[in-house]
Amino acid sequence: MATVTVSPIHFEDYSGPQFERLVFAYHVRAGWSDLIWHGQSGGDQGRDISGIELFDGQPPRKTVIQCANRDTLTLAKAKGDMTKAVKAAAGTPDAFKFVSRGAVSDTGRIRIGQAAASLGIAHVTIWSGVEFEENLRLRAEFLLHRFVQGIEFPDAETEIRKFVDDFTDLSDADALQLMAAVFDRPAFRTPFQQESSLPDFKQAVEDTIGALNTGVWRTREGNEIRRIPSIHHLQDQRIQAVLANVVRQVDELRRIFVTRLKDGEIRHCGCGQAKCPTYMLTDRVADELDEARRRILTTFRSVHSSFNVSLL
Incomplete structure (x- = not known):
């Protein structure tokens, strides 16, 4: 549309x-x-x-x-x-x-x-x-x-x-335009490297899942940024199904990060400073996380052709 x-x-x-x-x-x-x-x-x-x-x-x-x-x-x-x-x-x-x-x-x-x-x-x-x-x-x-x-x-x-905040007369195209904003952030745009700055990456990903499901988009500190349409506002069942898949893919990105953190393929740089944002990643994990994000952005773009967020 x-x-x-x-x-x-x-x-x-x-x-x-x-x-x-x-x-x-x-x-x-x-x-x-x-x-x-x-x-x-x-x-x-x-x-x-x-x-x-x-x-x-x-x-x-x-x-x-x-x-x-x-x-x-x-x-x-x-x-x-x-x-x-x-x-x-x-x-x-x-x-x-x-x-x-x-x-x-x-x-x-x-x-x-x-x-x-x-x-x-x-x-x-x-x-x-x-x-x-x-x-x-x-x-x-x-x-x-x-x-x-x-x-x-x-x-x-x-x-x-x-x-x-009345989304009842919003077309699916306009709703997708508003929802697209949750991906225009470093958590989805910045490629991973062996040494990466990852302040609150997991929280940013979880906030994205919450925004798509509930329409409440928050900062990493928990402050509400704005209200957006949720997947439940979409009228076309096919588009709604695609967005539900996007949510699953974002959750998969979260699970990859948590799993690799537990098994040591993502680890803190070792400087001893509790608030240091720098983490070390293996090449395999960097590629795995980048590919997971590409899938998310490609799937969202399949129903919103003007979507222009991509890995830098």
Whole structure:
């Protein structure tokens, strides 16, 4: 089943609140935690939205998201918003993110980054309208379809969350697109060598099995990244059967790792440091694990042709 595409998106045809609803809904879909839509009630203090961006294996970032529903994101506008946010009661955020409907020049990005650094903001992300659309297509294309087709997004935060996590009208193609994200991580992309860094590899594999079976995708630390469709949301019985096979193959990858760890073909490097992530593998086991991962990725690709995750 082919994914329906919508292009181009004219964000200028939509009001500021509509644009903010879409930005908020996207970040709910992308798995951000503690999201608050300040712009709903006015007096946002330079913060349309705030939340915590979670990373797999990296510290989370307390982030302010500012929606710039205008043709140009100026330095004065960006600096003013960041200054107000820094002075707000919540204090200086770890990061600031601008989502603009218009284009942003390289020079503008550099100057906004410099302004952020002068205010003590360590990280700045700037999305133009094109970049926002690309990320919507990658992680939440069904939201983009609803938005363009005129389906009204709810006003309340709680209702938007329900709206975002409603997979009942999702096609199998769109569901597979969302499920594919669980494989786009080092545990499935990095080839094994005789000496490999394997921090929490087994946990990452187990989390993948859980995400496919339940729709709850977590970081290695146990924090929920986002909700995705599970294999039970798939309508086509053939596709559902293929995904059940993928789950079995991922479990086989886990069992190979555990077994080879027990029989000594995978062993700690011997440096004596308890938290050292380096392990030694025989050539045979490295090949065995790589082949197991290729089978997983090939099987998933058999029902989702645009799937582009492969061993590096």
